[in-house]
Amino acid sequence: MGAPLTKELRKQYGKRNLAIRVGDTIKITTGQFKGTIGKVERVNVQKQRLFVAGAEQVKSNGQLAQYPIHPSNVMIVTPKLNDKKRKGALNRK
Secondary structure, X not given: OEEEEOHHHHHHHOOOEEEOOOOOEEEEOOOOOOXXXXXXXXXXXXXXXXXXXXXXXXXXXXXXXXXXXXXXHEEEEEOOOOOHHHHHHHHOO
């Protein structure tokens, strides 16, 4: 599951998109949480959904539940680069 990079990151790395991982900081670009910036807490690959800190809905009993977001509706602001394979993917052209 990939998501587009910001314009600054596109210029820096020469890539348009990157696979999303837990720990990436993203900005939600569409929907009811538009403009929200938060870290990816969970990724459901089977249903192709992300769960982001700050994108929560209130359930009928008053509890907060994370709202599932499709990766095409987000933009990666700061990728988590502590993995050699991930760094290699950004530097590869």
